[in-house]
Amino acid sequence: MIKDYLSLALRSMRHRQKRSWLTIIGILIGITAVVALVSLGQSMQRAVNKQFEEFGYNLVTIYPGSLRGGFRGAFSATFEIDTGLIAGVEGVEAVGAMLYKSAYVKGGEPPSQVEGFLPVIGLSPGIARVFSQFKLQEGRFFTDADHYAAILGQNVPKDLGVEVGRELEIEGQPFEVVGLLAESGMGDNNSAIFIPLETLWEILGDRGKVSMVWVKVGQGYDAEGVAERLKARLKEARGKEDFSVQTMKQLQQLIGQAIGILQAFLGGIAGISLLVGGIGVMNTMYTAVLERTREIGVMKAVGAKDSQVMWLFLIESGLMGLVGGAIGTALGLGMDILAVVITKRFIQTNVLEFGFSAWLVFGALAFSFVIGALSGLLPARSAAKLKPVEALRYE
Secondary structure (H helix, E strand, C coil): CHHHHHHHHHHHHHHCHHHHHHHHHHHHHHHHHHHHHHHHHHHHHHHHHHHHHHHCCCEEEEEECCHHHHHHHHHHCCEECCHHHHHCCCCEEEEEEEEEEEEEEEECCCCCCEEEEEEEEEECCCHHHHCCCCCEEEECCCCCCCCCEEEECCCHHHHHCCCCCCEEEECCEEEEEEEEECCCCCHHHHCCEEEEHHHHHHHHCCCCEECEEEEEECCCCCHHHHHHHHHHHHHHHHCCCCEEEEEHHHHHHHHHHHHHHHHHHHHHHHHHHHHHHHHHHHHHHHHHHHHCHHHHHHHHHCCCCHHHHHHHHHHHHHHHHHHHHHHHHHHHHHHHHHHHHHHHHHHCCCCCCCCCCHHHHHHHHHHHHHHHHHHCHHHHHHHHCCCHHHHHCCC
8 A cells, every 4th residue: 555655746746856855955955954964063073072082081170261162262261270279188199281372483494584474382390191182193292391491283294394403483482392292183283383381481471370280180080070079178278269170071961962052043043944845845835735636536436535636746755855865865975975075175274074874864854744744734635635526527
């Protein structure tokens, strides 16, 4: 029986190809938008999860203010903080601090020197023990004897024309390049220059101030518990809570929530096009009922039941939705793949990580079929209620 319904529905769609394709395009556009946005959201979430796995969940961050202004807002602010006090809290294994600045940098040999402003990040001596992201591809890390030494982000040698063992200038001060950082998922690190924190204070000021403190939690200690102890100790010492303490899991949840809200908002907007597509299916099916009134009359005259007529039109409308959904799903996933390739190649960051999601594909196909079938429900009921004698007399 189902096979017969499908055969009749496909024959009807082939008979009215132009109208059917125009209807399918309405569903196709909506599904493409929804799948692309959902898939991009999933890609962003995968990239975030990958970064946090690389960081490790035994880290706690301390920064001025809160994350309400976003990470960049937090990094642009600075504060004075006693790292010795932090190191004395139970469960703290190591402490490292960073200061984010922008400085005038000059690199390369005359006459082809390259100059301009680049991010310069000051690192305290303990940061290498804390932050696993500081993995060197070449050279070495700072030693206690290093003062005017620099480590380059992955993209800086190409941008400035310098390499390990050569010199560059930061605010007119010569620095020896002692290391090259391995490629980082954090795009800003790939384009930054890293120098000792004391040296950055010397050439750019703000002595004693930092943008962020990283704390490594010792083995066997719970990061959440250590974070609470840090918050209590710092609040007691400072007399106010003008800072934020976050574990990696808390930061991951914050970012995940932000991505989810954005995804839902954009998905809702894309859903409007699905509604328009559904109205197109309904319009096409009402037209089909009018054009096939005599055919419906013949079917009923030879014994077809109301339910059988209704199922015929429901399956036809559902098939149009399914075809549109299948093409739209393929296009949506293709757009996600293209976005991942473009960001990795041209923006040089791992902000997106493509991963195939079977439930998204099956969900999109099922949803498009249901949208098509529901859009055809009223026309199908209208066709099923036609009286055989009146249908046969219809001109």
